[in-house]
Amino acid sequence: MSKFGVLVMGPAGAGKSTFSSALIQHCQTTKRPCYYVNLDPAAEDFDFEPDIDIKDLITLSDVMEEMSLGPNGGLIYCFEFLLENLDFLTEPLDQVTDEYLIIFDMPGQIELYTHVPILPNLVKHLMRGSLNINMCAAYLLESTFVVDKPKFFAGTLSAMSAMLMLEMPHINILSKMDLIKGTVARKDLKRFLDPDPRLLEDPRKPGDEEDEEEARARRDPDPASKENVMGGESFKRLNRAVGQLIDDFSMVSFLELDVQDEESVGAILSYIDDAIQYHEAQEPKEPNDAVDTDIGYD
Ligand SMILES: Nc1nc2c(ncn2[C@@H]2O[C@H](COP(=O)(O)OP(=O)(O)O)[C@@H](O)[C@H]2O)c(=O)[nH]1
Ligand SMILES: [Mg+2]
Numbered sequence: 080m081s082k083f084g085v086l087v088m089g090p091a092g093a094g095k096s097t098f099s100s101a102l103i104q105h106c107q108t109t110k111r112p113c114y115y116v117n118l119d120p121a122a123e124d125f126d127f128e129p130d131i132d133i134k135d136l137i138t139l140s141d142v143m144e145e146m147s148l149g150p151n152g153g154l155i156y157c158f159e160f161l162l163e164n165l166d167f168l169t170e171p172l173d174q175v176t177d178e179y180l181i182i183f184d185m186p187g188q189i190e191l192y193t194h195v196p197i198l199p200n201l202v203k204h205l206m207r208g209s210l211n212i213n214m215c216a217a218y219l220l221e222s223t224f225v226v227d228k229p230k231f232f233a234g235t236l237s238a239m240s241a242m243l244m245l246e247m248p249h250i251n252i253l254s255k256m257d258l259i260k261g262t263v264a265r266k267d268l269k270r271f272l273d274p275d276p277r278l279l280e281d282p283r284k285p286g287d288e289e290d291e292e293e294a295r296a297r298r299d300p301d302p303a304s305k306e307n308v309m310g311g312e313s314f315k316r317l318n319r320a321v322g323q324l325i326d327d328f329s330m331v332s333f334l335e336l337d338v339q340d341e342e343s344v345g346a347i348l349s350y351i352d353d354a355i356q357y358h359e360a361q362e363p364k365e366p367n368d369a370v371d372t373d374i375g376y377d
Contacts, residue, residue, distance in 0.1 A: 082172070082212040083357050084181035086202070088241060089219035090234065091187025094254035094338065098219060099184040100126035101338040103376055105345060106180060112377035114179045116168070119186040120157040121150070129184075130375050133157065136167045154188045158197045165204055171374075172210055177360055179375055180351075181212065192218075192241040202245055215248040215354035216241065217347070220333070222253045225263060225271045228278055232321055235274055239331055248354035252347060253333040260337075273332045276322030 085102075087095045099115065103126075106113040117129035121139040137160050142153040161167065175181060185191070191198055205212045218238045224231040235251075242249045253272065270278055325331055334350060337343040352358055 080177050081360050082175055082177060082181060082210060083179065083355050083360070084183060084205070084212045084214045085351050085355070086183045086185060086214055086216045086247075087219065088185045088192060088216055089187065089252075089254075090189055090221075090237070093187065093219040093221050094336075095187065095219055096122065096125070096184055097338055098217070098252070098254060098336065098344075099182050101344045102180070102182055102348065103127045105341065105348060107376055108341070109345075110377075112179045112375050114172075114175050114181045114375035116172075116181060116183045118161075118183055120154065121186065122184070127376065131168065131171055133161060133167075136161065136164060151188050151190055154186055155190060155195060155197065158191065158201070162197065162200055162204075168205070169208075169210060172205075172212070174374060180357070189237055192237055192244070194240075196244075198241075199244055199246075202247060206247065213355040213357070213360075215250065215351050216245055217250055217252055217351060218242070219252045219254045219336070222255050222259045222335075225253075225259065225268065229318075231271060232274075232278075232318075232325070235325055235331055236321065239325065239328065242330060250347075250350050250354060251331060251333045252336045254336045254338070256335045256337040256343070257339060271333065272335070274322075274325055276319075276326040278322065 087099050089095055096119075103113055103115060115127055115129045116131045117125065118133050120133050120137055120142070122134070137157050139150065139153050139157055142148060142156050142160075143150065146153065146156060148156060172181065202214065204210070206214050218241055220231075220234040220238060224234050238251050259268075334347055335343065336347055
């Protein structure tokens with residue numbers, strides 16, 4: 080029997096827990112059972128009580144205090160501890176049947192998604208071990224990043240790094256769309272949803288007047304000053320190369336999410352379902368065939 084799940088990832092504050100709650104709410108409305116796993120050892124408040132909470136195994140505050148670690152080192156320690164105690168996840172998840180959508184709500188420390196092999200090992204255990212969960216990654220990035228292009232591209236690179244590292248079906252989501260509604264024109268937004276590598280380049284055409292930053296750079300000959308570094312030709316070349324890299328892979332595009340909008344949540348869930356092939360695995364059921372278990376949300 081297969082199981083089905085989604086790994087909700089992304090930087091701190093991107094809206095992962097809010098999206099997880101919206102998914103649970105949507106599943107309840109559509110009478111679909113789901114199972115909520117909190118893997119953020121620092122998360123305190125939940126709209127829905129987790130079925131599994133990593134804090135019952137280990138908490139970030141205890142680790143930071145007892146091991147004298149900071150929040151990033153502490154988080155890595157928590158995940159290393161989880162990997163040594165995988166029964167904590169395996170035993171309860173073993174009971175979850177194929178009707179359920181298992182939602183893993185992840186922490187936001189970027190280290191987890193970029194250069195340590197902890198997450199790939201965890202994913203391998205969940206997907207390829209005895210649990211055999213069909214999983215998809217949902218990587219959230221805040222839509223407000225589109226007003227700060229370097230920030231947006233940095234976020235896009237971290238999404239890409241997670242994609243390459245995890246080797247699992249992956250969708251990218253631009254969250255908190257309500258915050259930019261009416262402030263960013265549709266055609267400008269399109270260049271972010273399907274990132275345009277030229278976005279990072281200087282938008283001015285030759286012959287345009289120099290802007291304030293460039294004028295400052297010209298007046299200040301210090302090669303190490305921020306303006307000179309940011310406005311320099313090599314920095315522009317680097318930006319161009321980053322844009323080109325994202326374009327060459329042509330793997331990164333974003334879906335829009337407005338958690339307040341039931342339709343938007345439902346649309347994202349359809350993409351997740353396609354990626355994990357949820358519907359193909361469901362037996363045709365009688366309309367009143369309720370799921371007969373007492374776990375999770377149904
Ligand atoms: N306006 C707006 N705020 C949001 C949205 N999603 C999350 N937030 C807020 O962003 C903050 C971080 O959200 P949270 O879900 O805890 O982020 P996480 O750290 O990625 O789990 C909270 O204050 C949320 O209320 C959204 O869609 N719109
Ligand atoms: Mg959270």
